[in-house]
Each structure stands twice: as structure tokens, then as C-alpha cells.
Amino acid sequence: MxxxxxxxxxxxxxxxxxxxxxxxxxxxxxxxxxxxxxxxxxxxxxxxxxxxxxxxxxxxxxxxxxxxxxxxxxxxxxxxxxxxxxxxxxxxxxxxxxxxxxxxxxxxxxxxxxxxxxxxxxxxxxxxxxxxxxxxxxxxxxxxxxxxxxxxxxxxxxxxxxxxxxxxxxxxxxxxxxxxxxxxxxxxxxxxxxxxxxxxxxxxxxxxxxxxxxxxxxxxxxxxxxxxxxxxxxxxxxxxxxxxxxxxxxxxxxxxxxxxxxxxxxxxxxxxxxxxxxxxxxxxxxxxxxxxxxxxxxxxxxxxxxxxxxxxxxxxxxxxxxxxxxxxxxxxxxxxxxxxxxxxxxxxxxxxxxxxxxxxxxxxxxxxxxxxxxxxxxxxxxxxxxxxxxxxxxxxxxxxxxxxxxxxxxxxxxxxxxxxxxxxxxxxxxSGLELNKLPLFSRIMELQSDGLGSEASKMFNWERERERERMEVRARAPGKIILAGEHAVVHRSTAVAASIDLYTYVSLSFPTHSDNDDKLKLHFKDMDLEFSWPVGRIKAALSKVGSNDSSSPKSCSPETIKLIATLVEEHNIPEANITLAAGVSAFLWLYTSIQGYKPAKVVITSELPLSSGLASSSALCVSLCAALLALSDSNELDLVNKWAFEGEKIIHGKPSGIDNTVSTYGNMIKFRSGELTRLRSNMPLKMLITNTKIGRNTKALVASVSERTFRHPIAMASVFKAVDSISNEVATIIQSPAHDDIAITEKEDKLEELMEMNQGLLQCMGVSHASIETVLRTTLKFKLASKLTGAGGGGCVLTLLPTLLSGTVVDKVIAELEACGFQCLIAGIGGKGVQICFDSLS
Ligand SMILES: Nc1ncnc2c1ncn2[C@@H]1O[C@H](COP(=O)(O)OP(=O)(O)OP(=O)(O)O)[C@@H](O)[C@H]1O
Ligand SMILES: C[C@@](O)(CCO)CC(=O)[O-]
The missing domain is CATH 3.90.1300.10 (Amidase signature (AS) domain)
Structure with missing residues (x-):
């Protein structure tokens, strides 16, 4: 057949x-x-x-x-x-x-x-x-x-x-x-x-x-x-x-x-x-x-x-x-x-x-x-x-x-x-760089569907090898905000999240034969940190790991994490940047699992503040996986998302998957136990994002909530249940039609109330922070509602900017927040997910 x-x-x-x-x-x-x-x-x-x-x-x-x-x-x-x-x-x-x-x-x-x-x-x-x-x-x-x-x-x-x-x-x-x-x-x-x-x-x-x-x-x-x-x-x-x-x-x-x-x-x-x-x-x-x-x-x-x-x-x-x-x-x-x-x-x-x-x-x-x-x-x-x-x-x-x-x-x-x-x-x-919109992808599609059977696939592989030598693959993936439900989502409650128009960018290129280069190089451009390993060295260190199959994402075992850690430790990461080690480990796992032991150069830059609740780790993993999978047979978004989740696990410990899913697919989504529902937003939502600049670690915060849950299982179950209801209500409001300003204002009022309620419950989980409370107090003076977004413990705070709010008020709030040393940005939310493009190097 x-x-x-x-x-x-x-x-x-x-x-x-x-x-x-x-x-x-x-x-x-x-x-x-x-x-x-x-x-x-x-x-x-x-x-x-x-x-x-x-x-x-x-x-x-x-x-x-x-x-x-x-x-x-x-x-x-x-x-x-x-x-x-x-x-x-x-x-x-x-x-x-x-x-x-x-x-x-x-x-x-x-x-x-x-x-x-x-x-x-x-x-x-x-x-x-x-x-x-x-x-x-x-x-x-x-x-x-x-x-x-x-x-x-x-x-x-x-x-x-x-x-x-x-x-x-x-x-x-x-x-x-x-x-x-x-x-x-x-x-x-x-x-x-x-x-x-x-x-x-x-x-x-x-x-x-x-x-x-x-x-x-x-x-x-x-x-x-x-x-x-x-x-x-x-x-x-x-x-x-x-x-x-x-x-x-x-x-x-x-x-x-x-x-x-x-x-x-x-x-x-x-x-x-x-x-x-x-x-x-x-x-x-x-x-x-x-x-x-x-x-x-x-x-x-x-x-x-x-x-x-x-x-x-x-x-x-x-x-x-x-x-x-x-x-x-x-x-x-x-x-x-x-x-x-x-x-x-x-x-x-x-x-x-x-x-x-x-x-x-x-x-x-x-x-x-x-x-x-x-x-x-x-x-x-x-x-x-x-x-x-x-x-x-x-x-x-x-x-x-x-x-x-x-x-x-x-x-x-x-x-x-x-x-x-x-x-x-x-x-x-x-629409620019979107995954499927690319010349090479359409050529791949054509070759696969022309009915030429094995001849075609031989030609295709050979062609691809030549393309690979001349190509720079670039990918970008957005960060996200969580409108409702962070942490509770790890415990199977519903959360609502949206992509934001700030991105992490990855560039991947392979040396040509004449370059005579046998190293895998990673450059975090923003911090000017470079890593490089001879591929033989990586192969020797990971020899026990087994062969790679890019089409079936698998988790990195604790033993392999240790082996990878030895490769990371060979580079002395400055103390100030030590948290990057987790990102480097995720990189090594994803690269070797998808591409094997091939020399390449990977350059990473980001518009997202790291470790501040805007999913920089996911944007890193998603953009990286999209670039790594772009030249393989399996180039589906779903696969990008699954591999990125495996990378997230290395950085995050026990992620729910919401961050990588939003970064992959973009838009606004409702998320529960790995299941995503796309939301059709019926209202323009403008958010002020305040970065408290208090660095924190998502992995540690997720673990601390789990510990609290372990100590107070019944009380915490009620907290998570309440969050679940809040998220569902937020999703309904976002999607319900609003034909005039009055209807929009009513919806905004409800959202503000729900954001405040969610913030209260995040306090119950123990993930607020003095800096977050400062932002809440400041915005409340202007009758604006806020909540932390992401893991908390510092990081970023969201403030809803109602449609009819005057620009002067926005300017005043921002001025006051910036005077506290915070960084403010106004984000467009709900845009596209990961995108990719190819550039010819020759
Ligand atoms: N552009 C980048 N360059 C290097 N490493 C990065 C980059 N982006 C993320 N990372 C890695 O991800 C880690 C940050 O992940 P973490 O989960 O703590 O925060 P986040 O993803 O920004 O926030 P949240 O998960 O709360 O939304 C960094 O410490 C680093 O290891
Ligand atoms: C804190 C958390 O809920 C969101 C981090 O952006 C963790 C997760 O869902 O993986």
C-alpha cells in the first residue's frame, strides 16, 4: 500500500x-x-x-x-x-x-x-x-x-x-x-x-x-x-x-x-x-x-x-x-x-x-x-x-x-x-520569518511530495548537506507573561498566558570543509561569554549516552546531567554569571541530542531580562530547538515544543510546560496539565511590565511552593483550586465579545479584580517579595491593579493599563516606578510564536 x-x-x-x-x-x-x-x-x-x-x-x-x-x-x-x-x-x-x-x-x-x-x-x-x-x-x-x-x-x-x-x-x-x-x-x-x-x-x-x-x-x-x-x-x-x-x-x-x-x-x-x-x-x-x-x-x-x-x-x-x-x-x-x-x-x-x-x-x-x-x-x-x-x-x-x-x-x-x-x-x-514560509522548507516539501521515492530522498539528503555548509539558520522565540495561574499550573491548575514582543535570537552555522574546524562553539553575545569544545571531547564525555534520534524527544537523565556538568565546568564561568551554567547544560543536551557530534557555531542574544519571570529560559530553548531542527526531516512545531520542554527541565527542574508552549505557538493560551487551548482575545490588552531587577531562580521558587504544599496539602489544594477558577474566569472574559467602550471597561474592571485576587493567592504560596509589594503599592495609588508574573520572588510585575486610561497617568506611574530603580516597559501581547529564517553565507 x-x-x-x-x-x-x-x-x-x-x-x-x-x-x-x-x-x-x-x-x-x-x-x-x-x-x-x-x-x-x-x-x-x-x-x-x-x-x-x-x-x-x-x-x-x-x-x-x-x-x-x-x-x-x-x-x-x-x-x-x-x-x-x-x-x-x-x-x-x-x-x-x-x-x-x-x-x-x-x-x-x-x-x-x-x-x-x-x-x-x-x-x-x-x-x-x-x-x-x-x-x-x-x-x-x-x-x-x-x-x-x-x-x-x-x-x-x-x-x-x-x-x-x-x-x-x-x-x-x-x-x-x-x-x-x-x-x-x-x-x-x-x-x-x-x-x-x-x-x-x-x-x-x-x-x-x-x-x-x-x-x-x-x-x-x-x-x-x-x-x-x-x-x-x-x-x-x-x-x-x-x-x-x-x-x-x-x-x-x-x-x-x-x-x-x-x-x-x-x-x-x-x-x-x-x-x-x-x-x-x-x-x-x-x-x-x-x-x-x-x-x-x-x-x-x-x-x-x-x-x-x-x-x-x-x-x-x-x-x-x-x-x-x-x-x-x-x-x-x-x-x-x-x-x-x-x-x-x-x-x-x-x-x-x-x-x-x-x-x-x-x-x-x-x-x-x-x-x-x-x-x-x-x-x-x-x-x-x-x-x-x-x-x-x-x-x-x-x-x-x-x-x-x-x-x-x-x-x-x-x-x-x-x-x-x-x-x-x-x-x-x-509575515517574515515564520517556520513554514521559507524557501528551503518549501523545497523540502516539494521534494518529499513529488513521488520520486528513494531517488528523491537521496538527492534531498545530498542537497541538504551542501545547503547546510552554506547556510546560517536564524531563529527567534518570544518571551511570555502569565496573566493568571503561575505556580498553581505546576500543580495541575489552569493558567492563562500570552507571548510578548521581546525575543531571544539564535544563529546556527556549520563550518565548511575548508574551515577545518572541529569545535562546537557557543557565544552568549550579551554577556560576551564564549564556550568551545572539540567535538571529540564532547563525544568522549557523553559516550555512554547512546545514539541520538532528533524525532523523539527524551529527558536528560541525572547521570547525563553530571557528565554534561563536567563539560560546562571546564570553562570557568565568572561568579556573577554562574546561573548561566544551567543554560549551557541545556544547550549541550539539546545540541547533541538533535545534531549529534558535529562542529558548529551558535550565537545567542536576547531582549528578555534573564531570570525575571518573562520566560527567558524557554525563549532560549525554543529558539535553539527550532534552529537545530530546521534542517532535519522532523521540523514540526510540536517537536520543537517537546524538545524545548526537555531543555526547560534542565534549567527549571519541574516546569509545567506553559512557558515553552507559549514561546513556541505564540498568541494567548489557556494551559492545564500539558493541554493547551488557544484563546481568541476579544479585547486589546495593554500591560505595563515592571522589572524589579531582583534576580531569582525559577527552579528554587517552584521547589519552595512544592515544599509548602507538602507541609499544608489541604490548605494549598484550596489555594490552587481558587487559582484555577480565577484563570478560567480570566479566559472567559478575554474571549467574550465587547462592542463598545462601556463593555470593554466592564471587562477590564473584572480582570483587575481577578488579578488582585490572584496576587493574594501568590502571596499565600510564599512567592511575593518586598520589591513586588513596592510595585503593588505604587500602582494602587493610581488605582491600577497589578500582580507578579512568572515565578515571583522579585522578577516582573504586570499592571493592567485600561483602554481609557490617560497617557499622563501612565507617564506618572512609570516615573514613580523608575524612581524606585525599576525598569518599565509596555508590552504588545499575543503575537507570533517561534520563527525561523535561512541566510546564505556564500
Ligand atoms: N539569553 C540567554 N543567554 C544565556 N542563558 C540564558 C538566556 N536566557 C535564559 N538563559 C538561562 O535561563 C536561566 C533563566 O531561567 P529562569 O527559569 O530562572 O528564568 P526565566 O525563564 O527568565 O523566568 P520564568 O521561568 O519565571 O518565566 C538563566 O539563568 C540561564 O541559565
Ligand atoms: C512558576 C511557573 O508557573 C511559571 C514560570 O514562568 C513555573 C512553570 O509553570 O513551569
Whole structure:
């Protein structure tokens, strides 16, 4: 199954003999078909071996397949699909999961998984799939290609195993917008016509808020491209959820009480998807209930549950589902007219990891289906369009048009696609150094996904070695503030943190052969401290440690720490800088674990004050790991984060992982027991950060809180529980909408109160300090609330600067704090995480 990315069930060549006098529209193109289409003489497998075993070969070929064959395209095989088309994941336990060329550790999306992968891996020019609830749109978006779901009923589904007829469509995939359009014209039997300019493009904010990545990463590209081609005046914003709620009265039968105000869902769209799923279950049962009950097929996890749920479903609300369909189609027809476009995200985020638990996938599915149901229930046509990558994972946007406006939509994609691609490049360049936005990374991606197999990887390694010699890799990672929950987070309470726009920078370069240098050199530029070891010396000292595997982060054992300490002690670190020894040890562990024993030069500088609560140690570990992993096969952010955590352990003792996680991913997060939730901040937060300049050691402070917990377990459990509630409340406030100054002020007042409460509890933990109390007293004089941030014991203090606070007051507070000898800075919070770039040295 591994060859051809595991996309095919079976390969063969199928061509139609044609003596047509006209030029064939698809001549010279190859394609593949999902194993749900009948091909004369072949058993149609429906993704499941029990199905294949109990059905005989088809006696004719589905008209949709015949149509493309007759226009000169060559079919090269049938593709793997999800069992009975009852999944959007793309994992098939019987035939293997087709490998997603865009993200090999992620699912390819289903149910037309193999068809999408065959196109994405460039094994064919286009492919056919089917889409009932999302089975073309989802795999297209997960594999970074174009996917088209036509208006319901316009392409023949004869000779295609039905799933749920009210929603079943034949869809297709391509990498090229012109080919997508050409295939569409054949299937839709449409003549070639001039493109028509869209009358308006609606970008509903509520739908883009469902995205787990920053929504402007998607909307900016779209808006800029539309502005360039058609003018910005055609862009309209809207709230789709409200529009649907107000215009589809029957939907009330599917609205779940209490869901109206759910933060991450658009309640009326969730209701739409409930209606769709209900009717889908009903029709699936009519189609396959008897077969399932008799054969009791062996079905994969998640799919089995859904199939049996459908088979056992009762026929409630079926008429109401049909009314919802009719009302929604009328409402959207009024909204879009003949040439209006609705733009929404295809799915709420990047493809989930392979083998994610079905229960963990549920939140993703709820979000995905509420977006997918828009075209599903209205029967409108939809195209999913790739928009490059974010964090190395594919990003897509969808455009929908009125039922029957398929030709218009296909022309529009073709017109828009080149401009979109240029805009993606501009946006990615402007966002600077981001991990996945780099020439070398895109070259690596290309080489891995071009299907050249081992030849490609040989070339790739050789190329990489040469690149390595000429390259300087630079990385930077931000520091962080903790808004609520420090220390308690080590004891499994919730904390809320954000990145700040102060960074640690790492530069990594490897000597060329002609340099004849065999040393590993580390330069802390700010303190002008240099370390260097012959790599043979490091190898000899660490010979017992075993071989390195950069793709699986491991902890440094106490024995290895001792061995590393001998290497550190060979350099006499001045007494004033002795705390740097821990940073040097972490460096040696991370470097040797990821790069082995190779000579190199690493230079580190930082804008962050060390040991003051702004996570300088994490910024060091994260930027270092990003640089070290940049040239390896495994360059995922997740891996950077995991290795950085191992470095943190050396400096920190028992870290919770919050610091390295914020430094890696940026933004604002809620964090508990290693689990992170991204927060969508709905308020601009400005913080004054006061550095008391009292140096302290996070490791010692964390240990002191643990000791206090050991002495007073019950009392401290209550303290941690109270902190947990405070953090959760802070997260809710940050995310709740605020439309005017009054609402913002109310939110700020609440946050101030919670900060004061948190500070009180940090005092209970014993981590405040006289210098911190001085800052608190000073800011209180100006009615401003403050709390320590990070480990305490000195370090930094946060003061919330309310939006309506006058600049004069800010100046006065700062003047008074600086008069006490403190350093003040005003921080932008919630920016990007780690970033990386390559420079050529030659
Ligand atoms: N730029 C740097 N250069 C050298 N060493 C560094 C650098 N940044 C951090 N370190 C190492 O990290 C240590 C500081 O880590 P520590 O955890 O005590 O404080 P912090 O990370 O700044 O604060 P907190 O963990 O409370 O947010 C330093 O003593 C040093 O060993
Ligand atoms: C004090 C602490 O909670 C935050 C340090 O920035 C420690 C940790 O979470 O690892």
C-alpha cells in the first residue's frame, strides 16, 4: 500500500475509444476514481472488504466516469475510500490510510481520501469523488488541493453507490484551476463561456471565528485578491448564523437549548448540520440497513458507531428536515442572487493527527459539519481553494454560489486563483520569518511530495548537506507573561498566558570543509561569554549516552546531567554569571541530542531580562530547538515544543510546560496539565511590565511552593483550586465579545479584580517579595491593579493599563516606578510564536 502514497485500491488503464471529430476536452489528462463508482467488469468496493465480498462485478460504467473517458481522459485506477463513505477522516483500517503528501502525520480527509491523495501526490491530473456531507471538500482542504462539490442533482449519480440521496453529489479534485474548470464543464455539460464578475462576496465573520488558526491568515489573502481584481466595494461582511436563524424558521426544531451562546459554535449552523445528519441517517438506513443487519460488516472505529446509529435510527423529523432544505435554499438564493459568492472556511482548522481518538475528534467534527452543512443543506455548489500553509499545515477557503451557478463559480476560481497564489506569497513574505514560509522548507516539501521515492530522498539528503555548509539558520522565540495561574499550573491548575514582543535570537552555522574546524562553539553575545569544545571531547564525555534520534524527544537523565556538568565546568564561568551554567547544560543536551557530534557555531542574544519571570529560559530553548531542527526531516512545531520542554527541565527542574508552549505557538493560551487551548482575545490588552531587577531562580521558587504544599496539602489544594477558577474566569472574559467602550471597561474592571485576587493567592504560596509589594503599592495609588508574573520572588510585575486610561497617568506611574530603580516597559501581547529564517553565507 505504501507505493503511490497508498492512494489506490487497484491500478489499471481505462480509455474510451473515440472517433469524435471534435477536439477532446480532456485529452492527455489522467484521472482516478473513488471505489464507489461502478466500472464495467469490476466489483465496486465501497471501502469495505465485506461489501466487496458480498457484491458482484458491475455490468456498466457510471455515466460520470464515461463522460470524462469520452472526452479523452485516461483512468489509471480506483482509489481507497472511507468505509461506506461514513467518515470525513480518511483512515481505512482494511486497506490502509492514504498518505497525505502535505502533512504525512495527519489524516488525508475522507471519504474520498485516495482520490484527493492521488491528485495531491501528482499521480493523476484530476480525480472523481463523491460528497454527501463533505467527502470532497474535506480531503481537498486537508491535502492542499482544489475540490469541487457541484450543485445537488446537476451531475448524474447513476452507477454510484448511494449514501444519502438528498445530499449525494459527484465531485472532483485538481491541482490546477483550469483543469478543475475543464473537468467541470464536461461533467456539467456546460459550454465554455466568458467569466462574469461577481456582484458581491460575503465574508461572514462568525464563520471565520470558527477557525483554530488566526482568521486573518485566510481573509487577508482573499480580500486583497478580490480588491485587486474586482474592487473592494463588492466585499460585504455578515453574520451568517443570525441570517440563517432569522430566515429558516423550521430550524427551531433542531436548535439545542443552551447552545445559542456557545463560544465556539454558531448555533444555527450546528442546527443545520443536525438536520442534515438526521436525514442522512434516515436515507442511509433505507439504502443499506438491511445489508448491514444481515452481513454485520467489520467496520473501523467511529464508522461502526455511526453506521449502527443510522441503522437503528427512527424516522422522526424527516419532513421537517426537508422543509429546512427548502427554506435554506430560498434564503440563500435571496442572499446571493445569480452572481453572489459566500466565502467560508472549508473546515475549522488543519487536518487532525493520524489515529486521533474518535472522541477527541468530536469537537472538530461539530465545527466542520456546521460549515459543511451550509452547501450540504442548501444544495449550493462549493469549491475549496488552497491558500498555502500555516504552521506547515494546509489552509483552505471555500466559495459557494447559488444552486445551478456552477459554471460561474468554476470560471471565478480560474480567474481568481493566480491572484490568490501571488497574494499568498506576499502575505507569507510579510509575515517574515515564520517556520513554514521559507524557501528551503518549501523545497523540502516539494521534494518529499513529488513521488520520486528513494531517488528523491537521496538527492534531498545530498542537497541538504551542501545547503547546510552554506547556510546560517536564524531563529527567534518570544518571551511570555502569565496573566493568571503561575505556580498553581505546576500543580495541575489552569493558567492563562500570552507571548510578548521581546525575543531571544539564535544563529546556527556549520563550518565548511575548508574551515577545518572541529569545535562546537557557543557565544552568549550579551554577556560576551564564549564556550568551545572539540567535538571529540564532547563525544568522549557523553559516550555512554547512546545514539541520538532528533524525532523523539527524551529527558536528560541525572547521570547525563553530571557528565554534561563536567563539560560546562571546564570553562570557568565568572561568579556573577554562574546561573548561566544551567543554560549551557541545556544547550549541550539539546545540541547533541538533535545534531549529534558535529562542529558548529551558535550565537545567542536576547531582549528578555534573564531570570525575571518573562520566560527567558524557554525563549532560549525554543529558539535553539527550532534552529537545530530546521534542517532535519522532523521540523514540526510540536517537536520543537517537546524538545524545548526537555531543555526547560534542565534549567527549571519541574516546569509545567506553559512557558515553552507559549514561546513556541505564540498568541494567548489557556494551559492545564500539558493541554493547551488557544484563546481568541476579544479585547486589546495593554500591560505595563515592571522589572524589579531582583534576580531569582525559577527552579528554587517552584521547589519552595512544592515544599509548602507538602507541609499544608489541604490548605494549598484550596489555594490552587481558587487559582484555577480565577484563570478560567480570566479566559472567559478575554474571549467574550465587547462592542463598545462601556463593555470593554466592564471587562477590564473584572480582570483587575481577578488579578488582585490572584496576587493574594501568590502571596499565600510564599512567592511575593518586598520589591513586588513596592510595585503593588505604587500602582494602587493610581488605582491600577497589578500582580507578579512568572515565578515571583522579585522578577516582573504586570499592571493592567485600561483602554481609557490617560497617557499622563501612565507617564506618572512609570516615573514613580523608575524612581524606585525599576525598569518599565509596555508590552504588545499575543503575537507570533517561534520563527525561523535561512541566510546564505556564500
Ligand atoms: N539569553 C540567554 N543567554 C544565556 N542563558 C540564558 C538566556 N536566557 C535564559 N538563559 C538561562 O535561563 C536561566 C533563566 O531561567 P529562569 O527559569 O530562572 O528564568 P526565566 O525563564 O527568565 O523566568 P520564568 O521561568 O519565571 O518565566 C538563566 O539563568 C540561564 O541559565
Ligand atoms: C512558576 C511557573 O508557573 C511559571 C514560570 O514562568 C513555573 C512553570 O509553570 O513551569
Amino acid at each position: 505504501e507505493s503511490d502514497n497508498g492512494a489506490f485500491m487497484e491500478k489499471f488503464i481505462l480509455e474510451a475509444s473515440s472517433s469524435s471529430p471534435h477536439e477532446l476536452a480532456l485529452k492527455g489528462l489522467t484521472f482516478a476514481v473513488k471505489d464507489i463508482f461502478d466500472l464495467d467488469g469490476y466489483v465496486t468496493g465501497f471501502g469495505n472488504p465485506d461489501w466487496a465480498r458480498t457484491h458482484s462485478a458491475a455490468t456498466s460504467t457510471a455515466p460520470a466516469v464515461l463522460a470524462v473517458l469520452r472526452e479523452g481522459a485516461t483512468c489509471i485506477g480506483k482509489t481507497v475510500m472511507d468505509e461506506m463513505a461514513y467518515s470525513i477522516n480518511g483512515e481505512n483500517k482494511h486497506y490502509g490510510t492514504p498518505k497525505n503528501p502535505c502533512a504525512p502525520d495527519r489524516v488525508p480527509g475522507g471519504s474520498s481520501s485516495g482520490s484527493a491523495v492521488a491528485v495531491a501526490a501528482m499521480l493523476v491530473d484530476f480525480s472523481l469523488g463523491t460528497d454527501t456531507g463533505g467527502s470532497v471538500r474535506v480531503p481537498a482542504s486537508f491535502c492542499g488541493i482544489l475540490g469541487f462539490r457541484p450543485s445537488h442533482g446537476v451531475v448524474s449519480t447513476t452507477g454510484v453507490i448511494p449514501m444519502a440521496q438528498s445530499f449525494d453529489t459527484v465531485g472532483w479534485f485538481a491541482r490546477d484551476a483550469e483543469i478543475l474548470n475543464r473537468v467541470g464543464r464536461v461533467l456539467l455539460q456546460l459550454p465554455i463561456v466568458e467569466p462574469v464578475k461577481p456582484s458581491h462576496i460575503i465574508i461572514p465573520e462568525d464563520c471565520f471565528q470558527l477557525l483554530s488558526i488566526p482568521s486573518d491568515r485566510v481573509t487577508t489573502v482573499l480580500v486583497k485578491s478580490v480588491e485587486k481584481l474586482f474592487g473592494g466595494h463588492i466585499i460585504k461582511s455578515a453574520n451568517l448564523g443570525d441570517y440563517v436563524k432569522d430566515n429558516v424558521p423550521t430550524l427551531k426544531h433542531f436548535m439545542v437549548k443552551g447552545h445559542e451562546n456557545q463560544e465556539y459554535n454558531v448555533a444555527s449552523l450546528v442546527a443545520l448540520s443536525s438536520a442534515l445528519r438526521q436525514l442522512q441517517r434516515h436515507e442511509f438506513k433505507n439504502n443499506h440497513g438491511e445489508w448491514v443487519s444481515t452481513v454485520k460488516p467489520d467496520l473501523g472505529p467511529g464508522i461502526s458507531e455511526r453506521v449502527w446509529e443510522a441503522v437503528r435510527s427512527t424516522d422522526e423529523n424527516i419532513d421537517v428536515c426537508t422543509s429546512v432544505k427548502t427554506e435554506l435554499r430560498a434564503a440563500f438564493t435571496a442572499l446571493l442572487g445569480d452572481f453572489g459568492i459566500l466565502a467560508i472556511p472549508t473546515t475549522p482548522g488543519p487536518p487532525p493527527k493520524l489515529q486521533t481518538e474518535p472522541t477527541t475528534l468530536e469537537t472538530f467534527r461539530v465545527g466542520a459539519f456546521s460549515l459543511l452543512a451550509v452547501a450540504g443543506v442548501s444544495g449550493f455548489c462549493q469549491v475549496s481553494i488552497p491558500l498555502g500553509t500555516y504552521d506547515n499545515l494546509p489552509v483552505e477557503v471555500s466559495m459557494l454560489a447559488k444552486h445551478g451557478s456552477d459554471g460561474f463559480l468554476l470560471n471565478l476560481v480560474e480567474t481568481l486563483y493566480e491572484t490568490l497564489k501571488k497574494q499568498i506569497e506576499i502575505t507569507q513574505e510579510q
